[in-house]
Amino acid sequence: MKAMTAKDTIKTHYIDGAFVESHGQEVMDIVRPTDGQVIARVTLGDEEDTRRAIGAAKRAFATFGRTTKEERASILRRLHQSVSARIDDLTTAMVEEYGGVVQFARLIVESGVNAFPAAEKGLEELALTQSRGKTTVTLEPVGVAGLITAWNANALFICLKLASAVAAGCTVVIKPSELSSLQTQVMIECLEAAKLPKGVCNVVSGRGDVVGAELVRNPDVAKISFTGSVAVGQSIMREGAATMKRVTLELGGKSPTILLDDTALDKAIPAALILAFMNSGQACAAGTRLLVPKARLDAVKRAIVDAMSSFAVGAPADPKTGVGPMVSEKQYERVQSYIRKGIEEGAELLAGGEGHPEGFEAGYFVKPTVFVNVKNDMAIAQEEIFGPVLCVIAYDSDDEAIRIANDSKYGLHAAVLGTDLQRARRVASQIRAGRVVINGMTDDPQAPWGGFKFSGVGREYGKYGIEAFLEPKAILE
Ligand code: NAD
Secondary structure (H helix, E strand, O other): OOOOOOOOEEOEEEEOOEEEEOOOOOEEEEEOOOOOOEEEEEEOOOHHHHHHHHHHHHHHHHHHOOOOHHHHHHHHHHHHHHHHOOHHHHHHHHHHHHOOOHHHHHHHHHHHHHHHHHHHHHHHHOOOEEEEOOEEEEEEEOOEEEEEOOOOOHHHHHHHHHHHHHHHOOEEEEEOOOOOHHHHHHHHHHHHHOOOOOOOEEEOOOOHHHHHHHHHHOOOOOEEEEEOOHHHHHHHHHHHHHHOOEEEEEOOOOOEEEEOOOOOHHHHHHHHHHHHHHHHHOOOOOOOEEEEEHHHHHHHHHHHHHHHHHHOEOOOOOOOOOEOOOOOHHHHHHHHHHHHHHHHHOOEEEEOOOOOOOOOOOOOOOOOEEEEOOOOOOHHHHOOOOOOEEEEEEEOOHHHHHHHHHOOOEEOEEEEEOOOHHHHHHHHHOOOOOEEEEOOOOOOOOOOEOOEEOOEEOOEOHHHHHHOOEEEEEEEO
16 A cells, blocks of 8 residues: 555545545544654545435445345455455554554454455355245345444454445445544455445445434434444434434443463463453453452462563554554543543552653553552443553452453453363353453354443344344245
């Protein structure tokens, strides 16, 4: 990808199979988080751009909604090919525009690329027509879908939502995060290269309360698939009710990592820190509450201090970097305010603290921070910080660990680290979360992803993700 310069402005959206000049005129700076410099600009779309895109998706749905599995699979294969060809460019864009640490950014992009074959497999396994006696049930595409994404893995969310929607036979209007314009531009080029039928996939960049709100309010949009904050998710549910929107909401988390007392710390602590600091802590699934047996607290503290050197702050493009900058000044300030709050609440700093790390005074770098002596009712243990801040909480028994893990309004993700697998499974089965990993982060593109409680509504990935874009219809003779 050619590096963009401050003189460059992205001025187009992708509507009805063409790059279209923005009707909206507001221009926004794209700021590099490593030094706060403006690296490019983007013209934001408005309600008119959004309505044009919805119109194109509606026209395309008349035909695309009736396609066969094989026709949809062939589109998924073309998308897979075109996005695969741009893995490097997408990774570079993520490093540049939100300071994504290169190793992790690449994993995110690859995971997005894999969403297309995974959806193809999910579609293959899904019976779109089922007959029982004189009853036939068909799973029909819900209609035009609005896909609204968060910035922290924007390219992955676009791929994932698009793959599921296309597999279901829906046409889409994508509203990417406004903090992800460079990635979005590459993604649009991928859509163009995949030669999709006109109007099947449209992209309008713009503000949430302008472009996103129009998608939520417009009666021609049947479904919203959203990834982002609880507050916006709630507003989508509220505002979408007027037009009876179907919604999938992938929201926040405050995920527990339960370290069982039979765990070998030399492996468990690095695994717990990876869970806490992945994507520089800016991950919905980040394991930001580490629950440890009280009797092993001192050994845990020593192991954390020893392991912190692997999570050094650095330039996100450097493959040795563990933690990069926060995405924006606002996010930097948010993390600082929580570190202050933790100190005021009486938690004890084991690592990190307020301010910039030494040598990284420019940009939005924060210190990877670990608090010990944390009580689960403290704000730092209950609220999503979305930065590299880990809370260590001590427990006495497995039952108490489970109770603390579940004492959260969130329920997106959890981890259990332990040697006795039967015991780890027993603990995992009692955690109220959409996904629990045992002994470290791992993935399965056919396994459902989504939250209990305030972490969301509905599931993505595999057949669960495709079903979210389908309506069952029964014909009885
Ligand atoms: P955000 O809610 O501020 O924005 C998300 C998207 O919603 C953006 O595209 C934004 O423009 C749009 N939006 C804003 N106001 C809107 C409105 N009124 N109507 C429609 N759309 C609107 O979230 P963010 O800061 O981009 O992302 C961080 C949040 O996302 C965190 O809470 C994180 O946990 C969550 N997240 C969840 C998952 C998951 O899979 N569960 C994954 C990643 C991030």
